[in-house]
Amino acid sequence: MKEQLKKAKAIIEGYDGPAVRVMEVCGTHTHEIFHLGVRKILPPQVELISGPGCPVCVTPAGFIDEAIWLALEKNVTICTFGDLVRVPGSTRSLADARSLGGKIQMVYSPMDAFEYAKEHKDEQVVFLSVGFETTTPASCLSVKMAKEAGLTNYALLAANKTMPGAYEMLKDSADVFLYPGHVNAITGNALNRKLCEEGGISGIVTGFTASEILTAFAVLLKKFPEGKPFFVNAYPRVVTEEGSIPAQKLIKEWMEPCDSQWRGLGMIKNSGLRLRKEAQDFDARVKFSIPKMEGRTSPACRCGDVLQGKCRPTDCKVFGKGCTPLHPIGACMVSNEGACSAYYQYNSRGE
Amino acid sequence: MCVGLPAKVMTMKDGMAVVDASGAKREVSAELIENLEPGDYVMVHAGIAIAKITEEDEDEAEDLLEGLL
Numbered sequence A: 001m002k003e004q005l006k007k008a009k010a011i012i013e014g015y016d017g018p019a020v021r022v023m024e025v026c027g028t029h030t031h032e033i034f035h036l037g038v039r040k041i042l043p044p045q046v047e048l049i050s051g052p053g054c055p056v057c058v059t060p061a062g063f064i065d066e067a068i069w070l071a072l073e074k075n076v077t078i079c080t081f082g083d084l085v086r087v088p089g090s091t092r093s094l095a096d097a098r099s100l101g102g103k104i105q106m107v108y109s110p111m112d113a114f115e116y117a118k119e120h121k122d123e124q125v126v127f128l129s130v131g132f133e134t135t136t137p138a139s140c141l142s143v144k145m146a147k148e149a150g151l152t153n154y155a156l157l158a159a160n161k162t163m164p165g166a167y168e169m170l171k172d173s174a175d176v177f178l179y180p181g182h183v184n185a186i187t188g189n190a191l192n193r194k195l196c197e198e199g200g201i202s203g204i205v206t207g208f209t210a211s212e213i214l215t216a217f218a219v220l221l222k223k224f225p226e227g228k229p230f231f232v233n234a235y236p237r238v239v240t241e242e243g244s245i246p247a248q249k250l251i252k253e254w255m256e257p258c259d260s261q262w263r264g265l266g267m268i269k270n271s272g273l274r275l276r277k278e279a280q281d282f283d284a285r286v287k288f289s290i291p292k293m294e295g296r297t298s299p300a301c302r303c304g305d306v307l308q309g310k311c312r313p314t315d316c317k318v319f320g321k322g323c324t325p326l327h328p329i330g331a332c333m334v335s336n337e338g339a340c341s342a343y344y345q346y347n348s349r350g351e
Numbered sequence B: 001m002c003v004g005l006p007a008k009v010m011t012m013k014d015g016m017a018v019v020d021a022s023g024a025k026r027e028v029s030a031e032l033i034e035n036l037e038p039g040d041y042v043m044v045h046a047g048i049a050i051a052k053i054t055e056e057d058e059d060e061a062e063d064l065l066e067g068l069l
């Protein structure tokens, strides 16, 4: 192991400061932290909380219901990231809708959905646009391309979310936030600095390789005992202070802020994005007059408490019994990046 | 769905870049990055290059710890 990594590991293992709650906001961090075995080298007074940064986990049941309605009632071809297919809606998932004859197409990117629409002009195609600041530019770009190509059979069902409102809401759930590097690559660091300076919220922008994650933990465990709020960009090879100006412009051009429902957390003001009025032709809700759907989740599911660090996945009564990755009851069990799924996957291997 | 991949730009054409991510070749949009050239490294997310990165990433992470502590 390289010198610096050894040094980071020694700092982490040797931590003897006060108890600290660290929330990894991003699902990819949750997954990588388990995968790299970071939990095993952390001293007991360092508590890790898996926050709401997995777009699949926070997508509300009502959104799945809307997509199913489009597929089954309007014969729309649904293009989606694969992770969403097994997320439970109020009564069924998109996988269930597919077995009922719904056309559900898996794609890797919104641009693939656009390409599909271009090649299938006789079908109405809707892309399920979920995700945070990192994914939203791609959704906007697909709309831009559709407009330029003169397509009339492509639209977004948008549930895009933005992180600031969530940080604000979760600020008491943790002492230090591991910020998702790829969100900051788009947004820049101004907001995180402000949260630190004005709100006293400490955080560190973190990358995704072993050395980046260990470096971030070493830095935060050095800074936390000093007792002052801090902000550090530990991912400078990707994240600049101002972020991606072209991406910010692209989002602004097509989308505007709105209130947004987060599964498990409820409504958070100004934490979502919807298509602007000028882009209504590409808004599936307008185009197909989707009726309002409230969405119900299973009362047994404690995803909301898990995402806020109020309980661990293993505290949920149905964890690993009624709820497994093959038969998920809540969204946190569906995606690889969900907290419950990560716990299940690694605990069942005896780690 | 959120995993970002570091990749090397192989060729550029009409705002699209063919990239090599650990041996897998893919075509991604280069719309968000000005003046991208073959040989550059980028972070790819959901079919789009979201940021230019330096090549010697691991080395940089190593120096980083020194700088941040």
Ligand code: SF4
Pocket: A300, A301, A302, A303, A306, A313, A316, A317, A318, A319, A320, A323, A324, A328, A329, A330, A331, A332, A333, A340
């Ligand atoms: S184990 Fe399943 S039901 Fe329980 S909180 Fe997690 S996702 Fe929800």
